[in-house]
Amino acid sequence: MSRRAVTAVVATTLAALLSVAHLGTLGDIAETTDASWVDREMVQSSLSVGGPLSCATLGRYRSASQARMTTGRLLGRDLSTVVDVAGVSVTNPGTGASAVPATTTPVGADAFRNNLTITALNTALSTDLSGVLTLPLAGTNLGAYAQYARAGSEGKAVAAAGLISDTGALALGSAATPATPASTPAGDAASIDLAKLAPATVALAGVNLGVGAVGARAALQGCQLSSNVPSAERSYGIASLNLRASVPAVKTVGTTLTTQLGAVSTTVDGLKTTLQSTLKNVVGPLLGGTAGTSTANITLDLAALNTELLTPLSDGMVTVDLRNGLVTVDVAELLSGSGGLNGQAPNTQLLLTTLNTTVPNRVTALLNTWKTQVQQRLTAVLNAAAVELRVTVAPLGLGTPKIVVINSTLGGLVQGTGTTSIDGAAPAGGLLSILTSSLLPALGAVVNTALFAAPAGAVPAVASALTPVIAAVAPALTPVMAAVTSVLTLTVNVQDSPASGVHRVSALRIGVLASTAAGSELRLATAVAGPVTSLTP
Secondary structure, eight states, rough: OOOHHHHHHHHHHHHHHOOOHHHHTTOOTTOOOOTEEEEEEOOOOOOOOSSSSSSTTTSSSEEEEEEEEEEEEEEEEGGGGGGGOOOOOEEOOOSEEEESSSTTTETTTTTTEEOOOOOHHHHHHHTTTTTTEEOOSGGGOOOOOEEEEETTTTEEEEEEEEEEOTTTBOOOOOSOOOOTTSSSOOSSSSEEEEHOOOOOOOGGGGGGEEEEEEEEEEEOOOOOOOOOEEEEEEEEEEEOOEEEEEHHHHHHHHHHHHHHOOOOOOOHHHHHHHHHHHHHHHHHHHHTEEEEEEEEEOOOOOHHHHHHHHHHESSEEOOOOOOTTTTEEEHHHHHHGGTTTTSOTTTTOOTTTHHHHHHHHHHHHHHHHHHHHHHHHHHHHHHEEEEEEEEEEEEEESSEEEEEEEEEEEHHHHTTEEEEEEETOOHHHHHHHIIIIIIIHHHHHHHHIIIIIITTHHHHHHHHHHHHHHHHHHHHHHHHHHHHHEEEEEEEEEEOOOOBBEEEEEEEEEEEEETTTTEEEEEEEEEEEEEEESSSS
């Protein structure tokens, strides 16, 4: 299955997992799900089950739940102090649920939803944390990061956090609904500037982590008639993780190509003059006259070729953007051998050390393959370029000047092929044989020397110019990857050990120098269910 298809499956599952309609019934732990990253738990408890034997009876339990899209600390600052990321917290003492903040929207019995609007969060972070964390999807038409919590007096507590639309579908950025700001690639739910989180690490300049749609859900069923043991379910999903690094050495490869193609255009312009001179020197004696005015036209568009060759390169794991000097690593693909992002055991720390060698090696392989393609495509375009040569030949004695026209391609001239006309008519007999055997080979030799012959031909010169700048990319990229692995930790399916009946799960925990006082540890999509306690003796 392709990466695009896998991402679509994850997104679809997340949509089902987080939709409001679905969340309204998620308190029923017996409900099935297709998500492979669901963790069900039987929780040891001394809860008493009194009263009528029905888990639909209200007023029998005290319960609580909460959800937050973002929690943790950035540069040592506790995000709980940022009111716009407070999420939603619901409590029910057994007589009815209430939510904090009071502005949350009721979405069913004992259930509330609080949309974390992108404008509100980015404004809240616009002071000392400006640019550190960017949640790019803005506008009411795209919905918001939803934070949902339900606390029922019948013993059910459910919480979920994630990026969903008003109808419960996943709202990913796309070409049709581009991300904001423009520097944040479409499809990211969040973008984290690693350089701002580790300012002393110079190699991280221009490095960011793009996080796709994330979601987490926790549900606790305190009422279990048969076993007297409540059950809990915690699940998560991550659509994508992309590490992006701006690498000047990569951009140099792209600019070198553009410069070299400009040099090829200059060579072709000079070739016109040489072809005219060769044409006059050969045709005049062949026709027994003096060559006069000549012209040479070569139809060639290297600008289109430059655009084509600067199309981003990818092997499915690593993408190289030569125009912008950007290297993107699909972390899910990088870790595909160890299970990818989803379906991981609780508190799985992703192994990122493979970045150090895998990324430079893959980028170098892509660029070397690309260099071969550059030579092939440039050769093909030059060979296909149409050529028209004209020369006027005046006879030595009295007579009317003759106009000789040759039509071919650059590749055709090298092969000694083309059509020749004299005053609009094809030559015949011995004259045709002389022109074919003498003129076309002479023109072809000029073209071959200027464009194709090693080492000075235009095409070999392009390859020679690209070789050293490609070789410089891996040494430039290696310290960047080493810096990433030295400061960044990624943990998926983050589950705290249940304490006091509280069951917490976060889809993703991102740590940057997390062990330091000024470090950062950000959780995305956190859901908390419980405690649920019996009100009956």
